[in-house]
Each structure stands twice: as C-alpha cells, then as structure tokens.
Amino acid sequence: MAIRYGLPSLALLMIVALAPFVLGSFYIAILNFVGIYSIVAIGIVILTGSGGLISFGQSAFVGLGAYATAVLSANLGFSPWLGLPVALALSALTATILGMITLHLSGHYLALVTLAWGMVITLLFGNIEELGGHTGISDIPALSIAGISLAPQERYFYLVAACLVLVVIGTTCLMQSRQGRAIRALKGGETLVTSLGISQFRIRLGIFVISALLAGLAGWLYAHSQRYVGPDPFSIQTGIEFLLMAVIGGSGHIAGAIIGATLFTTLHSVLQDLLPLITSRAGNIEKIIYGCLFILVLQHARSGLVGLLPRFGWRKREPVSLAAEPLERRSLPKRGSPLLEVSGLSKQFGGLTAVDNVNFKVNAGEIVALIGPNGAGKSTTFNLISGALRPTKGTVTFAGQNLTSEKPLHLVKVGVARTFQHVKLRPNMSLLENVMLGAYSRTKTGFLAGALHLDATVEKQVRAQAALALQRIGLLDRADDMVSSLPLGQQRAVEIARALASDPVILLLDEPAAGLRRLEKEQLSHLLKEISAAGVTLLLVEHDMEFVMGLVDRIIMLDFGKQRAEGTPEEIRSNPVVREAYLGGII
Numbered sequence: 001m002a003i004r005y006g007l008p009s010l011a012l013l014m015i016v017a018l019a020p021f022v023l024g025s026f027y028i029a030i031l032n033f034v035g036i037y038s039i040v041a042i043g044i045v046i047l048t049g050s051g052g053l054i055s056f057g058q059s060a061f062v063g064l065g066a067y068a069t070a071v072l073s074a075n076l077g078f079s080p081w082l083g084l085p086v087a088l089a090l091s092a093l094t095a096t097i098l099g100m101i102t103l104h105l106s107g108h109y110l111a112l113v114t115l116a117w118g119m120v121i122t123l124l125f126g127n128i129e130e131l132g133g134h135t136g137i138s139d140i141p142a143l144s145i146a147g148i149s150l151a152p153q154e155r156y157f158y159l160v161a162a163c164l165v166l167v168v169i170g171t172t173c174l175m176q177s178r179q180g181r182a183i184r185a186l187k188g189g190e191t192l193v194t195s196l197g198i199s200q201f202r203i204r205l206g207i208f209v210i211s212a213l214l215a216g217l218a219g220w221l222y223a224h225s226q227r228y229v230g231p232d233p234f235s236i237q238t239g240i241e242f243l244l245m246a247v248i249g250g251s252g253h254i255a256g257a258i259i260g261a262t263l264f265t266t267l268h269s270v271l272q273d274l275l276p277l278i279t280s281r282a283g284n285i286e287k288i289i290y291g292c293l294f295i296l297v298l299q300h301a302r303s304g305l306v307g308l309l310p311r312f313g314w315r316k317r318e319p320v321s322l323a324a325e326p327l328e329r330r331s332l333p334k335r336g337s338p339l340l341e342v343s344g345l346s347k348q349f350g351g352l353t354a355v356d357n358v359n360f361k362v363n364a365g366e367i368v369a370l371i372g373p374n375g376a377g378k379s380t381t382f383n384l385i386s387g388a389l390r391p392t393k394g395t396v397t398f399a400g401q402n403l404t405s406e407k408p409l410h411l412v413k414v415g416v417a418r419t420f421q422h423v424k425l426r427p428n429m430s431l432l433e434n435v436m437l438g439a440y441s442r443t444k445t446g447f448l449a450g451a452l453h454l455d456a457t458v459e460k461q462v463r464a465q466a467a468l469a470l471q472r473i474g475l476l477d478r479a480d481d482m483v484s485s486l487p488l489g490q491q492r493a494v495e496i497a498r499a500l501a502s503d504p505v506i507l508l509l510d511e512p513a514a515g516l517r518r519l520e521k522e523q524l525s526h527l528l529k530e531i532s533a534a535g536v537t538l539l540l541v542e543h544d545m546e547f548v549m550g551l552v553d554r555i556i557m558l559d560f561g562k563q564r565a566e567g568t569p570e571e572i573r574s575n576p577v578v579r580e581a582y583l584g585g586i587i
C-alpha cells in the first residue's frame with residue numbers, strides 16, 4: 001500500500017516530520033487533539049457509516065482507556081506503556097459484554113441503549129472514589145521512549161501521528177478485506193447477509209469491538225497527553241460530538257473522520273477564543289453553532305464534507321485478473337440423482353393457511369418452476385425452502401440433510417444459494433465487490449488478518465473467482481463500475497453471478513424475470529440454461545409463463561396454498577386445472 005501511494009506518502013511523511021519545527025506548540029497541541037479525536041471518529045465511520053449502527057457512547061470507551069492507564073501508571077506506579085494493552089483489553093472486553101447484550105437490537109432501540117450505557121459508564125467515573133471522583137486523577141506520568149520524554153506536545157505529536165497512520169492503514173486494509181465487505185453489506189439487511197453466509201450478529205459485534213478498541217487507544221493517548229483525567233471530557237455530550245464529527249466529515253469514509261475531527265477541533269478552539277469577547281454565554285452559543293453546522297451539512301452534503309471532495313472509494317485499484325489458483329470447489333451431485341425433497345410442507349399465518357401440504361422433488365441438474373396465481377403460496381414455499389421462514393409442518397431435505405431446522409446462515413455452506421425478487425445488491429460497491437461477497441462462505445479471513453493485510457493470496461483467488469462469474473454473465477469489462485449504474489436486467493445478472501461465486505449446488509431464484517424487458521428476459525433465459533448445463537440445479541418462482549415455458553424441465557403449480565398440478569411445460573399447458581386458474585393467460 002505504501003508503495004502504491006509512494007509519492008503522496010513521502011510528502012505526508014515530510015510534512016509530519018517538519019510540522020513541530022514550523023508550527024508553534026499551541027497549534028501542535030491542537031493537532032494532537034485532532035489526531036486523537038480522528039482515531040475515535042474512524043471507529044464511528046466503521047460502526048455507523050459502514051455498519052449502520054449508531055452509538056452515542058464512544059466517549060465512554062475513550063474514558064475507559066484513559067482511566068485504565070491513569071490508574072495503572074499514576075495510582076499503581078506501573079509503566080505507562082503497560083497502560084496501552086490494558087486500555088485496549090478493557091475497552092474490548094466491555095464492548096464484547098455490552099455488545100452481546102445489546103446488539104440483537106436494531107435501529108433507534110440500539111442508539112437509545114448506547115446512550116444509556118454511555119451515561120452509566122461516565123457517571124461511574126465521577127462516583128468511584130478510587131478513580132478520584134469528580135476531581136479525577138492527576139500526575140499521570142508522561143510516556144518516554146529510550147529515555148526521551150514525550151511530555152512536550154511537539155514530541156507527543158509524532159506518537160499521535162504514528163498511531164493515526166497505523167489506524168488509517170489498518171482500517172483501510174480491513175474495509176477492503178473479506179470482513180470489510182461483510183461490514184459494508186450489513187446495511188443491505190439481515191435477509192441479504194444471512195443468505196451470503198454472513199452472521200449479522202458476529203459482524204456487528206466485531207465492528208462494535210473494533211470501534212471500542214480505537215476509542216480505548218484514543219483514551220490512552222489522551223491520558224498521557226493531558227496527564228490528567230476527570231469524568232467531564234468523557235460525558236455523553238462528547239459522545240454526541242464524536243458522532244457529529246464523523247457525520248459532518250463524512251461517515252462513509254475514513255478521510256471523513258479526519259476532516260470532521262479537524263473541523264470540530266479547530267472550530268472549538270476558534271470559538272473558545274472569539275465567543276467570550278462577544279458574549280458571556282459562550283458555551284451555549286458554541287453548541288448552537290455546532291447544531292447549525294450539522295443541519296447545514298445534512299441539507300447540502302448528505303455524505304458529509306468528504307463528499308464535496310473528488311471521489312475516492314474503498315475500492316482496490318488493482319487490475320481485475322482471472323489468473324489465480326481457483327478456490328476449492330465442491331463436487332456436484334450426479335445429474336438426475338435426488339437432490340431436494342419437500343414433504344408435507346405447510347405454513348400458517350394466524351388463521352390463514354398460506355401453504356398446505358405441498359410435496360415435490362427436484363433432481364440434480366433439473367430446472368423446476370413453482371407457478372401459480374397471486375396469493376397461491378409460491379413466495380411462502382420459496383421462503384420455507386430458503387430458510388427465511390420456518391414451516392408449521394413438514395420437512396425440507398437437501399442432499400440427504402434435513403434443512404427444516406437449519407438456520408438460513410448455514411444453507412449457503414451446503415450449496416443452497418438464492419437471488420431476490422427485489423434485487424439486493426450493495427449500490428455503493430463495485431460489481432466485482434458485490435460478486436466477491438458471494439464467496440464469503442468459501443474463505444476464512446478474520447478481522448485481524450484483514451487489518452494486517454495477511455489475506456493477499458486468498459483475496460486474489462476470490463477476486464479471480466468473482467471475475468470468472470462476471471465473465472459468465474458478460475459484465476467483466478464493467479467489474480470496477482458501481483452496481484447502481486446498471487439497468488435492472490444486468491443487476492439481476494450480477495445477483496446470479498454473486499450466487500455462482502458461492503459455488504452452489506442449487507440456485508433458488510425468486511421471480512427472476514420480474515420487471516425485465518423482452519430482450520433482457522431472453523438474455524436471462526440463455527444465462528440460466530448455461531448455468532444449468534454446467535450442472536447447477538435451478539428452482540424458480542415465476543409469474544411470467546412465457547419465460548417459464550421456454551426455460552424449465554418441470555413445473556409445479558400451486559393455488560390457494562395447495563399443489564394443483566405437476567408436469568412438463570407441455571403437460572401443464574394442457575392441464576385443465578391450470579387453464580382454469582390462469583383464465584385468459586397465455587396458456
């Protein structure tokens with residue numbers, strides 16, 4: 001990475017090295033605050049901007065880190081360097097415990113809970129006598145390296161800068177890795193992420209702990225920079241300010257965190273000097289100014305100030321290559337052998353029986369369609385097979401395994417992939433990255449390996465796998481484009497490519513032709529036939545009879561939740577029950 005960004009990195013390094021000699025200690029002290037706050041705000045970018053979780057309580061983790069090192073070094077006399085691992089461990093442990101309890105909640109409930117525990121933790125700081133109560137802990141020793149004290153802000157600046165650079169590199173690598181793609185997929189909703197084999201809870205917990213670790217690091221830096229800790233700087237108000245920094249700077253990008261922290265810290269310093277000259281109520285006016293700034297940014301730059309700068313994304317700029325050792329593939333079952341069996345499947349919603357004792361089999365390599373008029377129970381049957389719903393009665397057996405009580409998260413691992421009636425792609429990710437998400441369940445890279453960039457080989461394999469899937473749908477030349485720039489027909493094809501990247505045995509397609517134009521349907525039909533020819537079994541729910549008739553081997557017809565007919569397209573076409581259900585249809 002350093003090589004790729006060689007010249008800019010060198011220039012930045014020179015600026016950082018010279019800054020303490022050019023700027024006075026006042027400005028360097030401000031820059032130290034910018035660096036420390038940027039680290040907290042980067043955590044919020046990952047947590048909120050990418051993962052969609054709102055936390056007002058990050059200041060509490062900063063406080064935990066600061067108090068941990070203060071107690072250890074000032075009260076107990078240990079080395080301040082020992083404070084770092086302890087601060088990180090305490091923040092991570094607290095985040096894990098809180099996360100296990102609260103991260104099952106979503107939306108505003110989670111935000112409210114973070115507000116509550118943020119308040120509780122900061123209240124504790126002021127009320128525990130061993131922590132100095134409201135007076136806090138002073139005389140925190142300065143850090144030193146090889147006997148050189150980092151007490152002067154000019155020297156401390158290098159430590160803060162080094163920490164910030166490492167955090168930026170680590171988080172950038174993380175966001176480009178397997179887990180980073182999973183984090184960015186979180187906003188697509190639980191149905192999407194579980195269908196990809198991603199545990200929503202584990203990823204949420206992961207980013208919650210990462211953002212707490214970053215806050216803990218910032219707390220450690222803060223304590224040894226100020227040499228004093230008290231409860232006030234870690235109040236819930238500061239937590240809200242951290243969130244505002246990330247949102248105003250641009251919570252969708254790491255650079256946004258740094259821009260937001262710079263803006264807030266400089267503004268705070270300027271206002272502290274200026275406002276007392278104008279009014280005696282400087283503190284209140286300052287908050288009003290922050291509020292106005294927040295409203296202005298939300299109205300005119302929804303993606304924060306970073307959005308006003310020229311675009312640069314998470315994307316890797318490496319050329320898309322098909323050459324890499326292929327990922328391990330599973331062996332497909334013999335064509336014609338029994339694969340999926342649905343027996344006595346029923347689903348009741350209150351008093352309504354949506355699916356009533358449905359039984360059918362799908363053999364390996366077949367293309368089978370579920371058809372029926374509106375409300376017939378097709379989608380419900382599809383959701384029961386894909387694990388999105390639990391049946392009231394009956395079983396779904398796949399390749400000899402009973403999938404009825406299996407979580408949807410595990411289905412992709414046994415070879416069941418799906419697409420959605422309303423396309424679920426991540427609009428701000430490239431075609432290639434969207435398809436790479438499909439291979440999530442085939443690799444194992446964790447958060448740490450991603451952040452340390454230890455995943456180069458496997459990432460190359462996944463990229464090549466995704467490129468092959470894109471080549472199969474004829475969109476390899478657009479691999480780096482944002483998926484939002486594609487028409488619906490091509491977006492559906494990208495969803496299919498994503499499913500193919502999971503190396504499926506069976507592909508479940510939910511109304512794949514919905515909303516497509518004639519030519520797009522013909523292209524889709526051609527693509528599905530090719531996939532079937534390669535040995536993948538296809539089960540689709542579809543309304544479009546013309547599309548179905550020209551594509552599938554066998555049709556199962558449902559009406560009022562019951563299975564009314566089954567047969568080849570010709571048998572179905574001449575079946576009087578079907579004709580009656582589809583009066584006036586093309587049949």
Ligand SMILES: Nc1ncnc2c1ncn2[C@@H]1O[C@H](COP(=O)(O)OP(=O)(O)OP(=O)(O)O)[C@@H](O)[C@H]1O
Binds near residue numbers: 372378543
């Ligand atoms: N979550 C739910 N809660 C209550 N009723 C539901 C639910 N999902 C589906 N239903 C009802 O179950 C019946 C079957 O619905 P389903 O969506 O499976 O039919 P469908 O054949 O897919 O219809 P369409 O083609 O219009 O999507 C309908 O009467 C529907 O209103």
